[in-house]
Amino acid sequence: MLTEAWKLTLSEGLDQMAEGKLSAAEWTQSLIGRIDALEDRVKAWTQVDRQGALAAAEKADTLRTAGEVQGSLAGVPYAAKDIIDIKGLRREAGSPLYTGYVPEEDAACTGRLREAGAVALGKVVTTQFANRDPSITRNPWNLDRSPGGSSSGSAAAVGAGMVPAALGSQTTGSTLRPAAYCGVMALKPTYGRIPRSGIVKVSWNFDHLGIIARSIEDIARLLEVVSGPDPGDQGAPDVVVEKYAETSTPRKPRRALFYKSDFFPRASDEVAERMLEATALLKENGVQVEEGMLSLNLDQIHAAHFLGRCVDSATYHEDMFIEFSDEYAPSVGMTVTTGLMTPAVHYLKAMRLQARFTEAMDAVFKKYDIVILPTQLEAPPPWEESTGDPLFNEQLTFSGHPAVTLPMGCGADNMPLGIQLGGRRFGESDLLAAARWCEEELGWRSEIAEPIG
Amino acid sequence: MGEGEFRGDADRLESQIEEMAHVVYGLPKNDLSKSVAKNVANQLLILSAIKFEKEEEPIRPLPPVGGRGVN
Numbered sequence: 195m196l197t198e199a200w201k202l203t204l205s206e207g208l209d210q211m212a213e214g215k216l217s218a219a220e221w222t223q224s225l226i227g228r229i230d231a232l233e234d235r236v237k238a239w240t241q242v243d244r245q246g247a248l249a250a251a252e253k254a255d256t257l258r259t260a261g262e263v264q265g266s267l268a269g270v271p272y273a274a275k276d277i278i279d280i281k282g283l284r285r286e287a288g289s290p291l292y293t294g295y296v297p298e299e300d301a302a303c304t305g306r307l308r309e310a311g312a313v314a315l316g317k318v319v320t321t322q323f324a325n326r327d328p329s330i331t332r333n334p335w336n337l338d339r340s341p342g343g344s345s346s347g348s349a350a351a352v353g354a355g356m357v358p359a360a361l362g363s364q365t366t367g368s369t370l371r372p373a374a375y376c377g378v379m380a381l382k383p384t385y386g387r388i389p390r391s392g393i394v395k396v397s398w399n400f401d402h403l404g405i406i407a408r409s410i411e412d413i414a415r416l417l418e419v420v421s422g423p424d425p426g427d428q429g430a431p432d433v434v435v436e437k438y439a440e441t442s443t444p445r446k447p448r449r450a451l452f453y454k455s456d457f458f459p460r461a462s463d464e465v466a467e468r469m470l471e472a473t474a475l476l477k478e479n480g481v482q483v484e485e486g487m488l489s490l491n492l493d494q495i496h497a498a499h500f501l502g503r504c505v506d507s508a509t510y511h512e513d514m515f516i517e518f519s520d521e522y523a524p525s526v527g528m529t530v531t532t533g534l535m536t537p538a539v540h541y542l543k544a545m546r547l548q549a550r551f552t553e554a555m556d557a558v559f560k561k562y563d564i565v566i567l568p569t570q571l572e573a574p575p576p577w578e579e580s581t582g583d584p585l586f587n588e589q590l591t592f593s594g595h596p597a598v599t600l601p602m603g604c605g606a607d608n609m610p611l612g613i614q615l616g617g618r619r620f621g622e623s624d625l626l627a628a629a630r631w632c633e634e635e636l637g638w639r640s641e642i643a644e645p646i647g
Numbered sequence: 648m649g650e651g652e653f654r655g656d657a658d659r660l661e662s663q664i665e666e667m668a669h670v671v672y673g674l675p676k677n678d679l680s681k682s683v684a685k686n687v688a689n690q691l692l693i694l695s696a697i698k699f700e701k702e703e704e705p706i707r708p709l710p711p712v713g714g715r716g717v718n
Contacts, residue, residue: 386710431710497693516673531683535668536691543694545705553708594707620710 199224201642204270204358204412205439211258211269218251218258218269222313225271229356235337235645236354237330238347240276241284242316247271250313267419268311273360275348276317277324277394278403280304283314287394288322288329290521291514301392302424303361303403310419315357318347321581323511324363324396327523332577333375334643335609339574342372343581348406349376355642359407359416365396365503367587369404370599374569374612375582377601378640379633380406381413381626382587383421384619385594387433391426397506398429399548400499400591408640410598410630414438417622433620442626444634447563450476451486457586460492462572464605469568472602472613475636476566483566488589489554490547496585498544498551499592501532505541508533552593552619559595559618564628569599569612590616598629600638613638653695660688 199221202210210216226244233239254269274280277287279297281304286292300308308314319331324344331346333339334354341350345362348369352360353376362369364382373380381404388403395401403420405413418438423430452473458466473483488495508515508530515522515530522530558565571583590597596619599612615632617625632638656663665684668674 384710385707433710493693494697497690501687501690501694512672527679528683531668531674531680532687534672534674535664535684535687537667540691540694542705543697543699546699546703547694547697549704549707556708 200228200355202358203409204407204415205409207358208267208270208415218254218313219248221269222247222251222271222315225315225357228354232334232354232356232645236332236334236350236356238318238351238354238356239273240286240317240319240347243283243314246282247313247315254311254313265310265312267307267415269313270311270359271313271315271357272307272416273315273318273348273351273357274304275345275360275362276320277363278304278361279392280314280317283317285317285394287324288320291518297392299392302389302426303420304392306420312419318351318360320344321346322523323394323526324365324368325523325529326525326581328578328581332645333574333609334645335377336607337645338576339609340375340577340579340581342375342574344368345372345404345406346581349373349378349380352376352378352406352408353643354645359405359412362404362406363393363396364402364404364587364591365400366499366591367584369402369406370569370587370597370612370614371582371584373406374599374601374610375574377610377643378406378408379410379413379601379629380404380599381417381622382591382597383417383622384596386427386430387417387596387620387622388420389422389424389427389430391424395506395510397503399506399545400503402591408642410442410626410633411439413598414442414626417626436623438623438626441623442630444631445624445627446479446631446635447481447628449562450481450483450564450566451558451562452483452566453488454485456488456492457567460571460585461568465568465570465572465611468602468605468611469613473566479635490551492585492589494547495551495589495592498547499588501536501540502544502548504529504533505536506533548592555593555595556619559621563617563624565616567614567616569614573605573607573609573611586614595619596622596625598625600629600632601640602638651696651698653692657692660691661685664688
């Protein structure tokens with residue numbers, strides 16, 4: 195048995211199990227040990243299902259020993275953000291209004307993971323209703339800093355080596371930004387690629403489920419399991435689900451569009467410097483990188499996305515908010531209040547702008563393989579102050595195009611920085627292939643954090 | 648992209664937004680509602696400055712068929 199199996203990526207663990215060098219139970223037990231060693235400081239979990247996870251892992255081992263055919267993720271441990279239902283585990287969404295709620299069914303995505311043999315290790319912290327009020331979770335790279343949000347626990351747990359992969363969600367920047375802050379990788383797929391049945395909603399128009407892991411191959415393996423239409427989500431179209439782990443073998447992107455002028459005025463100096471280094475590295479390695487600008491400015495995109503998101507949230511929360519407003523954290527209250535104050539015609543102007551911008555981005559991807567932008571404005575803020583600014587994640591969430599974040603080293607204070615790559619809608623194979631090429635050829639890799647502070 | 652214009656009463660926008668939410672949804676008027684109304688008014692003015700074509704639909708374009716992107 196490997197004594198430090200918790201260090202394995204998802205794909206490494208699968209390989210070890212296939213070769214008979216590791217059992218699912220050993221892997222799960224090792225991760226539980228890592229959680230027990232760090233959780234009092236990182237505070238990433240709402241519930242660790244030790245008994246259930248070990249039972250599921252032992253079942254996978256028994257079937258493997260018996261030579262039974264199993265799913266593609268048999269024995270693979272994962273965690274889910276606490277807005278996503280897992281049958282029999284608490285789902286509280288960070289709100290006292292849901293204290294003790296236990297769903298009787300899986301969400302579509304977690305049900306598919308169960309079918310594939312994955313082991314639900316537990317639930318990880320979300321900010322309240324996946325909004326922007328800081329959670330208790332700390333950044334494993336520096337416990338005084340924010341792990342980002344709203345998928346705070348997902349990113350922190352993967353970054354700290356407590357679990358190889360976790361599901362998150364993104365309505366503005368809630369998967370990519372936390373992953374970048376915690377030095378790991380993430381995918382915010384095309385809008386509708388992963389069905390949202392069985393999750394607490396923030397916005398019907400902008401909610402995406404996301405995947406956080408420590409390699410792009412890991413993300414591809416999970417994506418091919420959780421994607422595809424579901425009767426519970428009318429926003430998830432019947433677009434073919436590819437074998438993403440196979441179709442995303444590393445491929446160098448030919449042409450890339452770098453949105454320098456849109457983002458540099460608002461990025462910190464170290465983010466801007468690191469982005470220039472990253473794009474220079476891409477050019478040195480044969481990628482044709484051109485500079486361009488978005489078809490709308492950041493303020494216009496923000497106005498439309500912000501009001502649209504808030505109206506959706508207000509519609510979802512209206513009854514509960516009016517009755518229990520004291521139970522809502524400040525940023526959730528502001529979100530709902532904003533939505534209730536937004537005139538209907540302006541809401542539809544926002545949706546018109548979304549349609550226009552989506553079409554414009556579709557046109558960009560007829561010429562370019564990827565677009566490049568920073569994942570974050572600056573280094574993570576102090577954990578109790580903010581989850582950080584999601585401004586640089588808003589554009590591709592608004593348009594619904596897929597985006598990944600890759601670590602590109604650390605800044606002056608030794609906190610991770612991320613680079614964001616975007617791709618064509620439902621073109622996850624090509625986007626992940628480009629990201630895997632960057633990971634392997636340019637060295638943009640994840641490292642496990644050893645918490646200090 | 649053409650420019651639109653705000654044809655309302657910008658000076659009363661914040662107070663009327665706050666009043667509308669109070670009348671329609673029963674939201675209390677307080678420091679929070681005033682602060683939020685100010686931000687909403689700013690965002691409305693940004694959107695009002697964008698001109699839309701009459702037939703421009705508020706519906707996201709259909710996804711590509713076939714699964715390998717739009718190209």
